[in-house]
Amino acid sequence: MDIKRLKLSEDSSIKEALELIGSERVRLGVVLSKDDKFLGIISDSNIRKALVNGFKIDDSIKEIYTKNPLTISLKTSKKKLLELSAKTDIYDFPVLDDEGRLVEIRSIASILNQKHKNKVILMAGGLGTRLAPLTKNTPKPMLKVGKKPILETIINRFLNQGFEDFILCVNYKRKLIEDYFKDGKDFSANISYIRERKKLGTAGALSLLKQDFKDSFIVMNADILTDLDFSELLKAHKKSKALMSVCLREFSQQIPYGVIELNKGFVSDIKEKPEQKFLVSAGIYVLEKEVLSFLDKNEYLDMPSLIQKLVSLDSKNVFSYLVNEYWIDIGRLSEYKKANEDFVL
DSSP states (O other): OGGGEEOOOOOOOOHHHHHHHHHHHEEEEEEEEEOOEEEEEEEEEHHHHHHTOOOOOTSTTTTTSEESSSOOOTTHHHHHHHHHHHHHHOOOOEETTTTTOOEEEEHHHHHHHHHHHHEEEEEEEOGGGTTTTSSSSOOOSSSSSTEEEEEHHHHHHHOOOOOOOOEEEOOOOOHHHHHHHHSSGGGTTEEEEEEEEOOHHHGGGGGGGGSSSOOOOEEEEEEEEOOOHHHHHHHHHHHHHHHHEEEEEEEEOOOOOOEEEEEETTEEEESSSEEEEEEEEEEEEEOOGGGGGGGGGGGOOHHHHHHHHHHOOOEEEEEEEEESSSSSETTHHHHHHEEEOOOOO
């Protein structure tokens, strides 16, 4: 949406506003100052109330538009936006940058109707040994978080963001997964499978892909719950022009002791229980089809090895994307318990 087409000034007439609102899909106009400072919005509701209260069609909108309306930032996630819309019954939101200038109008309708051609590959073949004995008879992706298997929740979250095509990499107790999801029609999705006959690793399983990918595709471990906006991830990946993007999380660890710094054998400083911070892989990736040429069919390869291979060829082959949204890996019992506290589905 070109916001210039929605632009009005305080001196614009009610008639001008009415004509603008009636001609655009977004049902509002934006009121800007002469130097393009955002002042407010005007909707058909503002106009109806004004006309009922005696305003004329040629009067200016200066006294009737909504000043200081509800706005969002560029960082507002789709989930937060949908929650905000449900609470307020507002469907079109002005998006302001850090300087308070209008960037765009984000419409709930466009979000709900957005469809992605990008395929999503979910790695669901692991043994889940760290969650034993829970995984003795149940593959890890089928463990329930709330009332649903975690894999179902993951797929639903992608569906809510407009992704429909899924490939599940399965191995351990794969029949339980395949019998539950089948071809995906019961979940309003398209689901196919990569069946590992031996352990191939997160990257090696991709060597069994038969599809000819035309678009970037997402690869994610099937034990992760996140509020990540995957559309924004894809945009950032495309902009980077990299062959692969790796999502990162900030991980902090506190040293439980006083850490000593030495200078030629003498103590120069002591830091009591310092905290160290690292950037770690979040188990979410975006790949271009060219990456598949670096894989040997049906041979084991993990993601770190693939990343190292790509980086060794060109330092700009692999882009990083920091995940600030909610993220949890249920690979360990403590995280699995926490996920069940966070989600009542």
